[in-house]
Amino acid sequence: MRVLGIETSCDETAVALVDNDQGALRVVTSLVSSQIDIHAKYGGIVPEVAARRHVDALFPLLEEAGIPHDGAGIDAIAVTAGPGLVPALRVGVEAAKALAWAWKKPLVGVNHLEGHLYSAWFSTPTPAFPSLALLVSGGHTELIFMKDHGRYELVGATRDDAAGEAFDKAGKLLGLPYPGGPKIDKLALDGDPSAIAFPRPMMESKDFDFSFSGLKTAVAVYVKQGGLGGQGLARVEDICASFQEAVVDVLVTKTIAAATRYRPASVLLSGGVAANETLRTRLGEAVAKALPGVTCHVPERAYATDNAAMIAAAGSFRATAKDFTDPLTLEADPNMRLAA
Numbered sequence: 001m002r003v004l005g006i007e008t009s010c011d012e013t014a015v016a017l018v019d020n021d022q023g024a025l026r027v028v029t030s031l032v033s034s035q036i037d038i039h040a041k042y043g044g045i046v047p048e049v050a051a052r053r054h055v056d057a058l059f060p061l062l063e064e065a066g067i068p069h070d071g072a073g074i075d076a077i078a079v080t081a082g083p084g085l086v087p088a089l090r091v092g093v094e095a096a097k098a099l100a101w102a103w104k105k106p107l108v109g110v111n112h113l114e115g116h117l118y119s120a121w122f123s124t125p126t127p128a129f130p131s132l133a134l135l136v137s138g139g140h141t142e143l144i145f146m147k148d149h150g151r152y153e154l155v156g157a158t159r160d161d162a163a164g165e166a167f168d169k170a171g172k173l174l175g176l177p178y179p180g181g182p183k184i185d186k187l188a189l190d191g192d193p194s195a196i197a198f199p200r201p202m203m204e205s206k207d208f209d210f211s212f213s214g215l216k217t218a219v220a221v222y223v224k225q226g227g228l229g230g231q232g233l234a235r236v237e238d239i240c241a242s243f244q245e246a247v248v249d250v251l252v253t254k255t256i257a258a259a260t261r262y263r264p265a266s267v268l269l270s271g272g273v274a275a276n277e278t279l280r281t282r283l284g285e286a287v288a289k290a291l292p293g294v295t296c297h298v299p300e301r302a303y304a305t306d307n308a309a310m311i312a313a314a315g316s317f318r319a320t321a322k323d324f325t326d327p328l329t330l331e332a333d334p335n336m337r338l339a340a
């Protein structure tokens with residue numbers, strides 16, 4: 001089955017073609033057109049600006065991907081239906097509906113978070129079920145127990161800021177351009193992670209929830225007070241490394257604790273923050289040490305941040321299971337939930 005994927009939930013316009021051959025995935029094309037340069041000027045994403053850019057970018061991107069004008073060879077169209085920014089989501093959903101109608105092909109509305117989970121299916125071996133997923137993006141931080149394709153249980157979630165949001169807010173406090181996550185990752189490589197003892201919120205709590213707003217406040221206070229005890233600010237590399245260490249400690253500790261309780265066959269990392277070098281390494285090491293026999297799956301960086309291949313992948317499994325929405329009733333749903 002060949003699936004066209006379309007993603008416009010946030011600040012990347014993306015188009016992809018993915019083949020699903022009895023569960024084995026192959027990315028035929030995956031194109032991403034980023035709007036980060038525009039939003040960086042505002043220090044964050046402006047929904048109406050994002051939507052206008054999606055309108056301009058989507059059809060040229062479909063052309064560039066070589067999508068046949070009559071839809072020949074495409075078996076289904078998968079599009080991100082939520083969660084995300086409504087004006088942005090609508091561009092992809094309406095375009096996908098129009099193509100599905102014109103080509104008379106099935107339309108599959110995909111949850112963006114489900115898409116992120118499937119970014120781990122582009123590498124082999126693929127995660128075995130049940131799998132415990134740590135999903136860390138700009139808008140979400142969740143632990144999800146994947147029992148099978150399409151069967152998810154929410155194990156824990158952030159009570160305030162998402163991990164990516166914490167990276168971006170800390171970046172802003174340190175005067176780094178938006179988005180702060182990739183910049184902190186890079187600067188931290190030359191920093192000392194033990195330079196500043198930032199808090200590890202909820203790391204020892206008995207549940208599997210997260211909280212990052214206190215950590216962001218700790219960075220704000222540190223910067224405002226000019227360092228600890230009037231000693232002046234540490235090097236920006238040391239602040240980045242220390243902040244990142246706190247986030248990674250919490251994410252890894254909670255994931256291992258949840259895996260110890262839920263006993264999955266595999267652990268997988270997904271979402272934009274899965275591009276983080278330290279998190280990728282530390283989670284792999286922790287799983288190998290604490291969970292013998294459990295495999296750890298980390299997506300290629302290109303598929304960790306927003307893309308349409310992951311949407312096509314998730315859509316291909318839903319289309320195979322014939323578990324999808326009626327094309328003409330599909331609407332963008334900004335609060336779409338993956339699991340209760």
Ligand code: KG4
Nearest residue numbers: 137138139164181185272273275276305306
């Ligand atoms: O999944 P994603 O591309 O979009 C959402 O669905 O939110 O995630 C974007 C988030 C941003 O907060 C960005 O700063 C963060 O992922 N991010 C990173 C890295 N690359 C992207 N955070 C830390 N280290 C990175 N290398």
Ligand code: ZN
Nearest residue numbers: 116137272306
């Ligand atoms: Zn995302």
